[in-house]
Amino acid sequence: MSPSTRIILICSGKGGVGKTTLTANLGIALARQGVRTAVLDADFGLRNLDLLLGLENRIVYTAQEVLEETCRLDQALVKHKQEPNLALLPAGNPRMLDWLKPDDMQRIVNMLAEIFEYVLIDCPAGVEDGFKNAVSAAKEAIVITNPEVSAVRDADRVIGLLNTHGVKPVQLVLNRVRPKMIASQEMLSIDDVTDILALPLLGLVLEDEQVIVSTNRGEPLTLKENQSPAARCYSNIAKRMQGEEIPLIDPSKEGSGMRDKFKRLMQTKIF
């Protein structure tokens, strides 16, 4: 296995916070930067990564056949048409869950690491077997959460587990950020969440209707020169992963009008 391959688990604990959407968008964005990237759907129970990437009709074999050695890895990999640097290794039948072990996950990931520079693993929700299998194969992790109490709490649990598994570094993506709500202090701010979870922030993703439009089409936002708010957020995250220094913005600190200045003043922490 290539020692420089970055094997990154994308996880959250809580379901539905945006793991699969992030995996799809980062996969495309990294591929567009010219790096060979594989995305592995480790959510064997409820696979969706194929759908978000628009590759659902092109699946012939899956991770299951590769593990059973009834096909070669390259036969199972689904290459993205527009971005041939990206390939998906689809999840197999949900019945795989009955026998899949951490060893199997490591075997699959090591095979991918021979060929690709990035392996992004789309983790299932929860902290049970599905998570344990996926984490056993990962070197580093991105924890994604929403600025909501339940999501942050579950993220905290996952961060604890990543630490015990020796996964390092672990970085944070804060998804579905609504600047207006943060400004009126009806949503946890960026600082609140990073302080509480004590993780470096890799980036934030704004709440954006275009995310739904793009999933309808099976075309991740990063596929085109899309200037929608979330699209810019996703591509900034991909650039930071590649070591580019893209400054982080705190949306609650943006804006220069009187109203914005007043709102900012009202956010001053007194104690």
Next chain:
Amino acid sequence: MTLRDILNKLLGRQKTSASTARERLQLVLAHDRSDLSPELLDQMRKEILEVVSKYVEIDIQEGAVSLETEDRMTALVANLPIKRTLSIASSSEEN
């Protein structure tokens, strides 16, 4: 607490929900991270008070033992106002 929270307090309004979320999270995470159940914490509190009252007389009403968390480190914080020191304490423990 933010400026807005203080203003809200002065006007008799509710705290902002972000403030409440922050406080609730800090408390629940302190417990989650230490993996201590409320019952166990309570038992520990009682035993700590017992030990401490061998040495000093403390204000049981005011005393508090709680969990606080910052930067993923959880600390057990005891705040036990001392009424007076018991003079016999130090000698009684030896041998």
